[in-house]
Amino acid sequence: MRSSRMFGDAMASGYGLALVRGIAPTDVFRLMEAVPKGTGEGLDALVEEHLEHRDATDYWDDSFIAGAFTVPGTDGDWTLVFDFSGGVGMPRFMPALSQNGRAVSHSTNGGAPIDLFDWYEDGELRTGFEWPTNRQGSTPDELVPVMLEIGFDLTEDEDGAGPSTDTKAAVLALTEHLTGVRLTKELLQGAEYHFGHVPQAPAAEWTKVVIDVTGADEERFYKEVTREEAEAVTALARARAEEPIVILGPSSPTP
Known part of the structure; x- marks a missing residue:
């Protein structure tokens, strides 16, 4: 998965991916206040929906098309949500999607990337990070033994950011540990997606x-x-x- 051209394209353009336990795709979209846009077979159909939406909006707003499907994992079925929103779309929905359950997400904004990872339980951020050496949440160190076993390098350099490693590959493994879902090219390419049009985030006071x-x-x-x-x-x-x-x-x- 990490070495596939498909994932390379997603990294370059920016993507968001979330796994939500025990909630069907239609209910995930309801929580996201997304407008259902039908279904389509395979990742190519999701890309086509994404491009049509971007052409229609001329890239001027932050709304986006998300694709979702059901996949088996630890403790039952999970909904996988995938989008090309540039990595800014999913984080605001994680508290709602993880109510009474678990949700895990990771993303990149493309270009000179900001790569984010978040693990939520019952609406609360347990562990989140951009740099794995700088973790936030109610239990920022709970995953450290697993992260070290997976291959994260948590030693800090002079900037406190940690060394340059293939953190994204480790994030994929950490996501699998928390969800039981292995992300593969075949999984994303062969799924039947539910499509949803996710509206722009409401304007907020900035600080x-x-x-x-x-x-x-x-x-x-x-x-x-x-x-x-x-x-x-x-x-x-x-x-x-x-x-x-x-x-x-x-x-x-x-x-």
Whole structure:
């Protein structure tokens, strides 16, 4: 799966994948407030639905098409949800999808990627991370023995981010450990998908902006700017722009 061209394309364009225990695809879409869009056979059908949606919206909104199907795993059936939303679509639904159960997701936003992993139980984030050495949640260290056994390298470098390893392969193995579902090319390509149109997230008050850029030399620039800082800079720029323009003539005194 990790080495397939299909997964490489998903990594390049950005994807989201979630596994939800004990909830049927139609009920998953209901919790996501998604509009059902019928069914289709295979991953090619999901890609076609995704491209048609993007053409119709001209890429101007954050709504997306998700595909879902049932797959057997640990303690019963799971619903697998797959999308090409650039990795931003699923996280907001995880608390609702994991109520009275378990949900696990991972994603990437493509490009210079932000790769996320989240494990939820009963609506609560148990372990989540972008960098495996910097974990959040109510039990951030519970999975550490399993992560080490799987092959995560949890030693920290000077930046506290951990060394450069194939973390995505380890995330796939960690997801399988928590769900009993092995993700394969054949599984995703051969499934009969339920399609759902997931609406944009409602607008929310923002508190900060995160600038996270990796250059061609692989140097990473990361900075958080609070809303107060951004508003102060904006107010200063506006005040300067509104100042009268003084044009000095040849006889004007030197300032």
